[in-house]
Amino acid sequence: GAVVSQHPSWVICKSGTSVKIECRSLDFQATTMFWYRQFPKQSLMLMATSNEGSKATYEQGVEKDKFLINHASLTLSTLTVTSAHPEDSSFYICSARTGTGILGYTFGSGTRLTVV
């Protein structure tokens, strides 16, 4: 079945540095990927929709310059948290639409980011 690999699983970084999270579709092409953020014991909040070969679409309230999304190929989308601060610490999850229309979504295993 469709598998999405997300890397790294966890990362600790210092304030002010940047962190890149990768999301790869292993056995299918994903023209559209989604990035979610999840605070402890809360639901997933959509941050942005990543479209291959075009600019990402960000949800209201998400800083485009802080959360850089690149979707340069049909199998890879990256989220870069720039100039990270402790309040950026969270669980980030990517998702890819499998097939077209309503055939479903597959999620990565998530990345736990801790900014110290």
Add this chain to the structure above:
Amino acid sequence: AQSVTQPDIHITVSEGASLELRCNYSYGATPYLFWYVQSPGQGLQLLLKYFSGDTLVQGIKGFEAEFKRSQSSFNLRKPSVHWSDAAEYFCAVHSGNTPLVFGKGTRLSVIA
């Protein structure tokens, strides 16, 4: 705008007991409905989904859900809960090309 409500933040059941997790949605047309499970520190695993047809949907791990249009509900059920079912459960909805919208989740605890 479409929305998903999971009224129960936390539910505790005894192992072997039956389970029902509630989910209500708000949308003008019939949405596409999903239930996901998340173990601590992990990603999401799809339990089941409803697009059309039979309103009773069977999923993995012995779960099922019933779509009730009149009640705008898509409740998740399991006749006999196992300790390994303890996790966070999310109901989600989308339509067309929109991204998934998630409920706030229900945390399931299982006691011996």
